[in-house]
Amino acid sequence: MNLAGLKPGQKGRITSIGSVGPLKRRLLDMGVLVGEPVKVEKVAPMGDPIEVRIKSYSLSLRKSEAEAIGVEVSE
Amino acid sequence: MSSQLCERIETKEEGASLGANLQPVEKRTITVAVAGNPNCGKSTLINAIAGSRLQVGNWAGVTVEKKEASFEFRGNRIRLVDLPGTYSLSPYTQEEIIARDYLVHERPDLIVNVVDSTNLERNLYLTVQILELGIPVVLALNIFDEAKAKGFTIDVAALQQMLGVVAVPTSAIKKSGLDELLQAVLDTARQPERRAPRALNYGVDIEAALEMLSRSLQGGHAGLFKQYPKRWLLLKLLEQDPRMVEETGYADRQAVEVALSHLKSAHGDDIESIMAEARYGLASGLTREVLEKPEFRQTELTEKIDRIVLNRFLGIPIFLAAMWLVFKLTFDLSKPFGDWIGDMAAGPFKHWATTLITAVGAPDWTISLATEGVISGVGFVLAFVPVIFLMMFFITFLEGSGYMARAAFVMDRAMHSIGLHGKSFIPMLLGFGCNVPGIYATRTLENPRDKALTALLIPLMSCGARLPVYVVFAGAFFAASSGTVIWSLYVLGIALAIAMGMIFKKTLFRGDAPIFIMELPPYRMPSFHSLCLHTWEKGKHFLVKAGTYIFAVSIIVWFLLNLPWGVQHKQDSYLGKAGQAVAPALAPLGFGTWQAASSLITGVIAKEIVVGTMGEIYAPKKEEAQKIPPFMEDAKEVAVSFGKAVQESIGNVTSTFGISSLAPDEKEDRSSLKSALHQDFTPLKAYAFMVFVLLYMPCMVVAFAMRQEFGSWKWFGVAFLYQTALAWGMVCLIYQAGSLLGLGV
Numbered sequence: 001m002n003l004a005g006l007k008p009g010q011k012g013r014i015t016s017i018g019s020v021g022p023l024k025r026r027l028l029d030m031g032v033l034v035g036e037p038v039k040v041e042k043v044a045p046m047g048d049p050i051e052v053r054i055k056s057y058s059l060s061l062r063k064s065e066a067e068a069i070g071v072e073v074s075e
Numbered sequence: 076m077s078s079q080l081c082e083r084i085e086t087k088e089e090g091a092s093l094g095a096n097l098q099p100v101e102k103r104t105i106t107v108a109v110a111g112n113p114n115c116g117k118s119t120l121i122n123a124i125a126g127s128r129l130q131v132g133n134w135a136g137v138t139v140e141k142k143e144a145s146f147e148f149r150g151n152r153i154r155l156v157d158l159p160g161t162y163s164l165s166p167y168t169q170e171e172i173i174a175r176d177y178l179v180h181e182r183p184d185l186i187v188n189v190v191d192s193t194n195l196e197r198n199l200y201l202t203v204q205i206l207e208l209g210i211p212v213v214l215a216l217n218i219f220d221e222a223k224a225k226g227f228t229i230d231v232a233a234l235q236q237m238l239g240v241v242a243v244p245t246s247a248i249k250k251s252g253l254d255e256l257l258q259a260v261l262d263t264a265r266q267p268e269r270r271a272p273r274a275l276n277y278g279v280d281i282e283a284a285l286e287m288l289s290r291s292l293q294g295g296h297a298g299l300f301k302q303y304p305k306r307w308l309l310l311k312l313l314e315q316d317p318r319m320v321e322e323t324g325y326a327d328r329q330a331v332e333v334a335l336s337h338l339k340s341a342h343g344d345d346i347e348s349i350m351a352e353a354r355y356g357l358a359s360g361l362t363r364e365v366l367e368k369p370e371f372r373q374t375e376l377t378e379k380i381d382r383i384v385l386n387r388f389l390g391i392p393i394f395l396a397a398m399w400l401v402f403k404l405t406f407d408l409s410k411p412f413g414d415w416i417g418d419m420a421a422g423p424f425k426h427w428a429t430t431l432i433t434a435v436g437a438p439d440w441t442i443s444l445a446t447e448g449v450i451s452g453v454g455f456v457l458a459f460v461p462v463i464f465l466m467m468f469f470i471t472f473l474e475g476s477g478y479m480a481r482a483a484f485v486m487d488r489a490m491h492s493i494g495l496h497g498k499s500f501i502p503m504l505l506g507f508g509c510n511v512p513g514i515y516a517t518r519t520l521e522n523p524r525d526k527a528l529t530a531l532l533i534p535l536m537s538c539g540a541r542l543p544v545y546v547v548f549a550g551a552f553f554a555a556s557s558g559t560v561i562w563s564l565y566v567l568g569i570a571l572a573i574a575m576g577m578i579f580k581k582t583l584f585r586g587d588a589p590i591f592i593m594e595l596p597p598y599r600m601p602s603f604h605s606l607c608l609h610t611w612e613k614g615k616h617f618l619v620k621a622g623t624y625i626f627a628v629s630i631i632v633w634f635l636l637n638l639p640w641g642v643q644h645k646q647d648s649y650l651g652k653a654g655q656a657v658a659p660a661l662a663p664l665g666f667g668t669w670q671a672a673s674s675l676i677t678g679v680i681a682k683e684i685v686v687g688t689m690g691e692i693y694a695p696k697k698e699e700a701q702k703i704p705p706f707m708e709d710a711k712e713v714a715v716s717f718g719k720a721v722q723e724s725i726g727n728v729t730s731t732f733g734i735s736s737l738a739p740d741e742k743e744d745r746s747s748l749k750s751a752l753h754q755d756f757t758p759l760k761a762y763a764f765m766v767f768v769l770l771y772m773p774c775m776v777v778a779f780a781m782r783q784e785f786g787s788w789k790w791f792g793v794a795f796l797y798q799t800a801l802a803w804g805m806v807c808l809i810y811q812a813g814s815l816l817g818l819g820v
Contacts, residue, residue: 017348022167026590028351029163031197042381045390046488051595057194058595060484062491065592
């Protein structure tokens, strides 16, 4: 399961980050870390990007970026 | 004072008197770098502290904005240097590189780290990294009032204790805590024992690895310790930070591998993740210790707004309504003032200059130079001021309020498909009013690639200055369906922008799409003071930088139109001759006449001038002896017409739902020009000419705007080349195909 697969309102826990290089560093810097709880809040009106809640703030990312983030659904 | 610091002060004051070291610290200028996350209220804080003393420029070699201010505070001179807002000090984004290079190489005396108190954990992640530099830090716990209102309690004393730095609660919007913050800056700069913050412990394994690396560096690379803050150096080498590895030329990979080996066996082999987890671990730990949140999290206002604003069905309509409002306010409010400035330059100011020059008895050509060259040039530049100021005001408002990020969120899917970013939409939209504010608005795009691609496509948005050309030609040749014809030109521009976007994405901008990952910050009302200050800085920048060039070009064009001395007809001037030279190249397009070519050349200044030049060529006005009205009458005219502009500006916004500044207005009667055009043009040729005006090179104001925004002529050069080629190719296709099919010949 990856983050792009969660539906709005679903929560999960991050299990892996598959991206590399600057993208990976950016995710880490924004608090997207393995073990971190995450909740998908919304999908943009045109279906991409998505908004997630992590570390008590709102982050938006493209689905292509979210696909590299592995999650296990927690609720 | 630590010996390292003594050394620093000494080197800084090299060349000063030998007694410099004995002077009390407060006699020196204290250089303070201001660092913090985006959206932490940093600019508002700096604006509140420094106000009009801010100097805005660019960081050397890049076009990221640099703000500085120098002022006295309680008998001390403080120099603030605003660093770009960053989430981290990674070596990947332009902003982060600027921030860390400044901190490492310029070594400010102190860093004020602005922290958003409502989002402590992520902000402290940057704090943890800043502390690695060993430079004294003062923490500004900004937006403290909002955190309090949310029911957050922050134990400031505990935070100070754990970080080993002074922390001051501030609210930039309410201007509270500012004096306390500056006092803390002075105290910290004065007190040696508080100078170096304590190094935070990253855990046994990382610390052991650092220790090991330190020992191996002592061997052959001890010199590096003098150049860089020690802990920062060790951490960056351990992280294998590409920028630092290159900069230091440190090639002893084996030492790093040895130091890493235990760390990797204990934590897995991804050093970037290990470090991020260690730093976030500290930030989370600190947050847990000092922050108490109410037990039940209330649904915040931001979430409530977003439920509507980002709603699946309402999101796009709301976005379009917001864009309509921004567009209408920008252009409808500014146009009467721009027109007023233009009219004043063409009327009263010209009269006064003529009177003055006649009075001193200077030759006639100086009158022409002063009025048509200098005053027209100045008027031309100033006429852009209202629209640029208003655009900056609204763009800054959209950014500061948090809506810009939502606009990007809503539009990204569509814009991304042509290789752009969600944030590209607004600059392109503004391009329909005038390409110049559109180019300046690309500064909301952080990534240089997104920014350049957006700027390249903006000139294809048919701007308000092209409309007068369409109105004359469509009116003369397509009377019944002129609306449809004009509409088709707008659509053609958009279609070509989409096509060019796709082509650029696969050619000039090949490679990975830039990272989108973006915070959706809480909605906040930006401070009016800060908005105005920002707008003023930007507007001033345009006036000084672009204005000077544009003015110079106006003068040069005046000479080209009037040289060699004594030319009677425009076709004999240098410009007319240039038109004759260019004309054959336009023959395959259907309008290979010197008249058309000369008009197009003058249109480079601004595209609406095409109509003016054609008017002069095809239907010259009879020379009337210009009567100069008395001074007082003109002076009254200046005031009265300004009053009218104010009225019109307000009327524009309140009276109609449409965009009145885009409604074609025909102040002058162009009927003689329209009938004269039938000599040289057919409907097909007229349409070809309009398409050419739509597409051919951007006007010079856009050129200077691009030069200013990108710091080089490169992107203007690309725009010039592709647009000229596109214009020629497209129009040739239209004309030749039309001729073959016998359409409107």
